[in-house]
Amino acid sequence: MLAAFLALGVSSHLATISTALAQKDGTTVLARTPPMGWNSWDAYGESVSEADIRANAQWMAQNLKSHGWEYIVVDMGWYITNHTGESNAKNSKYSLDEFGRFTPATNSIPSANSSAGFKPLADYVHSLGLKFGIHILRGIPKQAVDANLPVEGSSFHAADAADRKDTCPWNPFNYGVDPAKPAGQAYYDSIARLYAQWGVDFLKVDCISSHPYKGEDIRMIREALDKTGRAIVLSLSPGPAPLDKAREIARYAQLWRISDDVWDVWKTTENFPQGPGNQFARTAAWAVHSGPGHWPDADMLPLGSLRPSAGWGESRETRLTKEEQRSLLTLWCIVRSPLIMGGNLTALQTDPWTTSLLTNDEVLAVDQHSKDSRAAIQTENSAVWVSRPAEGPGYYVAVFNLSDQPQTLQYHWTELGLAAGRYKVHDLWEHQEAGPIALLKVNLSPHASTLYKIIPQ
Template identity: 60%
Template sequence: MQDSPTALCSVGLVVLAIALNALGQTGSNDQQTKLAMTPPMGWNSWDAYGTTINEKAFKANANWLAKHLKAYGWQYVVVDMEWFVTNPVAAGNSKTFQYSIVDYGRYIPPPNRFPSGANNAGFRPLADYVHTLGLKFGIHILRGIPKRAVEKNVPIEGSSYRATDAADTSDNCPWNFDNYGIDSNKPAGQAYYDSIARLYASWNVDLIKVDCISSRPYKSDEIRMLSAAIKKTNHAMVLSLSPGPAPIEKAAELKKYAQLWRISNDIWDLWHSTVDYPQGLGDQFANAAKWAAISEAGHWPDADMLPVGHLGPTPGWGKQRETRLTHDEQRTLLTLWSIARSPLMVGGELPAADEWTTSLLTNREVIAVDQHSADSHQVLATDKTVIWVSKSVPKQEYYLAVFNIGSVAQETHYKWQDLGLMAGKYKVRDLWLRKDLGLKKSIRSTLPRHACVLYRLSQ
């Protein structure tokens, strides 16, 4: 029997559709692969606003970042947790939260906090505003499906399923009341994650920080499902996992599905903590060293936000304050994060930043260590001193960071060979002082408690 022109045309259209879909999916995978080729830099609302961030405050911080920091590589602005409640509290959880949820059980920003999101516009107008500044827009979510959506058993957008089909009602985040976990054994669970990923793509979101997913509990299936949902949108979105510490034995899986993952619990403005939450700056040295070999373009162990500047008006932990880290400790914070190649997300209220804080965040030579180095690793660690080395890319130079983690001032003196550096002499530049120190056969430093030096070494 001879094929009709209509039949041939139909077959051709089907083949073309399959090819275009495959091409689109490949494009999506390529986009995700090329995300976060250097550690993302930006600002997150949690350290300054807790759960109370609103559109006016968010825009003020975005505007300040665009004016003062964008030229130095800072580009993300991220709305942290509970942006979807109408009655936020200063920090943490509340069983009296009133949620802004529409249609298919998906959270949207309430107009009393984000007026541009009225009439179900969601975050698209705010994302568009951020993009006009030349910045990128991120949001925080909690893994799972809203308990309110399950109570009402709403339909899941784009599917024949309903909320109760997707929820695992025995799975509750131990520190948050908003959501149930997703039942990964049911296709309805993937359908729900697909639906929220489509929503965030329609808002033009650039980064999704997902909480209660990468530590206590570590939710392998939900990480995989969220990654798959993002890829299906054909819209590039960085996937950032929180909190920590993520298990290092899951490093290969984390690199397969996410761009960023936390290596510790929340870091705040203290040196050392005797409790699990919060953690202090001094506690982060061991974590950073453990994860150093895992970092690579597109996949970054995340040492958490930078609690510098004004932590207020309603910080996520403690009372409104200026950071309690000393100037030396703040330089140590930026130096460790940079030589470990962590994402850099400022936590303080940007419009309240003083001259010191601004100078801390606008040192191009220090930022280059974070953005353009390789083979970062710890070469020495005692109870008093920690030393890291990395290579400058693309130049044949080295970066050297020496930290005094002890409680009193100390003098350090090392020959280059002691640190795995084989040349007899190096030209030394102090990156914090922006000062050339000349040709040296060894390095000698006198460091106050919790202070550091950061050098660039060249021949």
């Protein structure tokens, strides 16, 4: 069975995922499959350096690229010149160009000297066969508005674009832009041109999809990116994005957060942080809006070595149990969430467990090459998800024990919306075969899961 499954070309599919594919009408679909990559936030907070980025990129290229991982994303703080260790510090100073656009601070990104910006670092990431991304906040820097700097490529100035009454409630760096003013679009156009010149492939925009939702900014940024002619994936943060805006969001963005930040705790009753156990109901609600070019994002993978600094908590190895880590990956893959690793990749050289999670091609294929994901069963103590391979026969079935106690769970195939009969079962985590069986029965420890490919006999 395993040989037959691999004959489908799982590894080669994962290794050749492209960011953008042409449609028959000549237009381009960005992120045809859920993006896979690494983001600096969970491991470095605002203190990430160029050396850190290069080291993580090199490790990805050598160890993860062949499994489909391709994005290196620099999260918040790359423009701060006076890092204090405090997140979103009000006394932060920034590196700006003469047009009021954030530029990499050379204390963190030394190759940005001589107005090079991120281009040298992006060129390095591209030389490894990977793609490069950055994080920004919506709006325009207060520092640019206070100095009323000119907006590049236009007759406007920063004050013309700004809405001084609009600021992000959790970050003081920017004013909002006024969508009713042409100067606002001109400013977004100017930063998009700069990012395209640098070689940016992925743009994560924060304080835009929730806290509060800013639909006009989403549209303006997408239009600005499209004008550059460069294929740039648009990622929206934080969550929860409003479900009633799903169609609007999917029109402009390739991925968007469905919850607040997910960290290494199984489940919480707080808005922040969230845990994998909080994501089952959310992913079920968003499943119908998932597809090529538009992916509900269950957030980063808080696995391995975490050093959030200005993020959440002290430096540590993930607090999730091994069972919870597998369940996280199983849920993210069966719902086809983007897979953005948060832990320090360079620490994986002494962490074979986490490496095994990120390099299981059979599991990753569920995320990258399946369809019709649905929650077949969802209760307080258990969940079952079902999807289908993009090509070929059979189904994927994921069973989760959501309770704090061991459970034996059993289901007739018809309870899962499948035809009655006998199915041969292949365990994608353990690489073991069973069946043919007429009844699915699994013994699961607390917060554990299984992921199967089943073939009717």
